[in-house]
Each structure stands twice: as C-alpha cells, then as structure tokens.
Amino acid sequence: MRVAILGAGIAGLSVAHFVRREAARRTLPLDLTVYEAGPRAGGRIRTQEDAGYRVEWAANGIQGLDGAASKLADELGLASEKVVARPEAARRYILKGGRLHLLPLSPPALIGFGALSARGKLRLVAEPFFARRSPADETVHDFAARHMGEEAASTLIGTVVRGVFAGDARRLSLDASFPIMRDMERKHRSLVVAMIRGKRSPGGRTLWRLRGGIESLVRALAAEVPVAIASGALREEIEAILSAGGLREPFHAIVGARDVRQGKPHPEPYLTAARRLAERAPGLRPEDCVVFEDSMPGIAAARAAGMKVVAVTNSYPAAKLGAAHRVVDTLAGLDATSLRALFAA
Ligand SMILES: Cc1cc2nc3c(=O)[nH]c(=O)nc-3n(C[C@H](O)[C@H](O)[C@H](O)COP(=O)(O)OP(=O)(O)OC[C@H]3O[C@@H](n4cnc5c(N)ncnc54)[C@H](O)[C@@H]3O)c2cc1C
Numbered sequence: 001m002r003v004a005i006l007g008a009g010i011a012g013l014s015v016a017h018f019v020r021r022e023a024a025r026r027t028l029p030l031d032l033t034v035y036e037a038g039p040r041a042g043g044r045i046r047t048q049e050d051a052g053y054r055v056e057w058a059a060n061g062i063q064g065l066d067g068a069a070s071k072l073a074d075e076l077g078l079a080s081e082k083v084v085a086r087p088e089a090a091r092r093y094i095l096k097g098g099r100l101h102l103l104p105l106s107p108p109a110l111i112g113f114g115a116l117s118a119r120g121k122l123r124l125v126a127e128p129f130f131a132r133r134s135p136a137d138e139t140v141h142d143f144a145a146r147h148m149g150e151e152a153a154s155t156l157i158g159t160v161v162r163g164v165f166a167g168d169a170r171r172l173s174l175d176a177s178f179p180i181m182r183d184m185e186r187k188h189r190s191l192v193v194a195m196i197r198g199k200r201s202p203g204g205r206t207l208w209r210l211r212g213g214i215e216s217l218v219r220a221l222a223a224e225v226p227v228a229i230a231s232g233a234l235r236e237e238i239e240a241i242l243s244a245g246g247l248r249e250p251f252h253a254i255v256g257a258r259d260v261r262q263g264k265p266h267p268e269p270y271l272t273a274a275r276r277l278a279e280r281a282p283g284l285r286p287e288d289c290v291v292f293e294d295s296m297p298g299i300a301a302a303r304a305a306g307m308k309v310v311a312v313t314n315s316y317p318a319a320k321l322g323a324a325h326r327v328v329d330t331l332a333g334l335d336a337t338s339l340r341a342l343f344a345a
Helices: 010-025 068-075 119-124 140-149 150-165 179-189 193-198 215-222 235-244 268-280 296-304 338-345
Strands: 003-008 031-036 048-051 053-056 083-084 093-096 101-104 207-210 227-229 253-255 291-292 309-312 326-328
Touching: 003 010, 010 031, 010 068, 010 215, 010 235, 048 101, 068 179, 093 150, 119 150, 140 179, 179 193, 235 253, 253 268, 253 309, 291 296, 296 309, 309 338
Parallel strands: 003 031, 227 253, 291 309, 309 326
Antiparallel strands: 048 053, 083 207, 093 101
C-alpha cells in the first residue's frame, strides 16, 4: 500500500501514526511518505525555551483526558508526562471596555456578566427558540450568530477563537475547527439543549499539557522512523555520549560490542539491530534498512546483512568506500527522496 501525506503538522503526523499502526496490525506492506514544505516537523506546534521560560508557539493545553489526543499521547509513552490544569485555570477573562470580565462558569453567573448588554444576554438565553439545523459548512462566527446572536458571537466566540487558534472567527470554517459544535447541532438542534442533555465524562473537560511542552507529542510522532546504532564500541559508552549531548531520544535500539558474538564485517551487528527495530515496527526486514557507515568493514557488514549503505567520507576517501551504494562527503542534503532512490536502483 502506498500512502502520501501532505504536511507534517500534528494532523499529518497523527494520520501517519495510525496508518502505520493499522498496516502493522493487518501485516500489510506499507510505503508511507509524509511531505513537509517547511524545514521542520510540527507545523504550528512548537515549544521554545527562552530565558528560563517555556514558550508555546501554538497549542499550550489540550482538552479532554479521554479524547483522541490524550489516547495518542498514552500510546506514544507520554502518559506520565501529562500535567492536568489546576481548577483555577478554568477561570477565563475577557477584556472589554478597559475592564476584565470573568467568563460566566454557570448560567446564573451570566446575570452579572458585564461584557454583554442585557439585550445580548437575553438573545443568548433564548438560543433554544432560535436554533435551526444547517447542514452546510459556514464560518464559526456565522454559526454562533445564528445560535446566540451577533453580540455574543462577536464577544464570546470571537474571543474563544482568538484564544484557541489565534484566528478570525469570521474566516475559520466551523466544520474544520469545531466539529463538535456541528455534531451538537445535528443531534440536538440547540446548543443549550445539547449542553443540558450531554453527559460528558469527568475527563472530557479536563485541560492537560505535557511537561516538556506540546512539541514532545510532535517529536514522539516524528521519531517514528525506527533508528538504531550498531557499533563496535560498548553500549554503555554510546549511551553516555548520546545522553550527554541530549541525543538519546531519537534512537530506538543500540547494539554494542558485547551484544553480538561476531563484530563487523560480520552482518550480526546489523541483523541484531534490525531485529530489535522490528519489535517496534513489525514486518521490518533487513532489506528495508539504510545504513550510514564510514568504514570498509562496516560497509561489508551492512551489505552482508542485505541492507542499503550510504558511506560518508569522515575517515576514508571516497575511493576506499566504493562498495557502498552511495558515497557522500556530508549527510546534509540527504532526504527521503534520495534515500528512496537507493531502493529503486
Ligand atoms: C497561537 C495558537 C494557540 C493555540 N492554542 C491551542 C490550544 O491551546 N489547544 C489546542 O488544542 N489547539 C490550539 N491551537 C491550535 C492547534 O495548534 C492547531 O489546530 C494545530 O497545531 C494544527 O495542526 P495541523 O497539523 O492541522 O496544521 P499545521 O500545524 O498548520 O500543519 C500543517 C503543515 O503542513 C505543511 N504544509 C502545508 N501545505 C503543504 C504542502 N502543499 N506540501 C507539504 N507540506 C505542506 C505546513 O508547512 C505545516 O507544517 C493554537 C493555535 C495557535 C496558532
């Protein structure tokens, strides 16, 4: 099965994850490529450390401990990294007319809510009388105005949309950004009725984040191409060096000198690495792997294991590394397309 996904934002990477999982479950051979126009994976989502502060460029919290994103985080081994927001974080304020107004957390609190006029509040509570179903997609603002009136749509929903998407409710599609609202309308016609009838689980409204920032989710998804080190050095030494450089995370298996009976140029180190990676990527075969090498015994070992080899001229000149499938002076510039070409050759 050949699959191409456009965009390595959280949406594209999640789709890639589920396609891979499903193909593995059905033991289908999979040729999957995620194309990304930008220089990094993650799209909008980015976590930056700045002068001791953690800055989120986009999502900083995700709603619902029993939602799809939460389950995905669990699947990626990030369950213990989740941090649940404190109850006080449920308080949100709207700045209007130079004053902060606490968003009403219950229907009675609406009475004292100063950011809406009396007329606007009346129109809002009359929502069940005005609500109609509409099957066509529309902007978030148009949807909200139909249900709760122009004033509440601008003041409340416009603000929520700016807070969540840093976007404009008059331009964002409702179906793309709040499909849950369309669902509420389809099932109950009125949003107020939907909220009264809806029995949401306690986890459904819980806001959570990840200790290392939301980008950890993206990094865990992007690191799903299984990567191993097979080396003649001791595993403990390799681990120590990687950890010191903050580079341990991307490697899924490390095969050191004492993990095999025969070292390179024997294929055992590479075959052992491939076997370990197959525990993570079921169906992975040695002939699906690309090896990066800089020595002649290493190239011989990889070829004997049936793998493709890219040799780098770190230690030897290109003339000595000719047994590799490709010889490069630097890994910079190698991308998925050039690696794929190795298999076509
Ligand atoms: C300021 C801000 C705050 C937010 N806060 C929250 C929050 O607290 N909670 C929450 O749940 N959500 C929040 N969001 C929303 C959430 O971050 C986004 O909905 C989500 O990141 C979008 O992911 P995506 O994969 O759909 O799109 P994107 O992140 O936009 O990714 C799309 C990717 O596709 C690539 N691409 C586009 N076209 C092509 C092409 N033709 N070929 C190849 N690649 C292409 C782009 O370069 C990009 O990397 C916030 C957003 C912003 C901006």
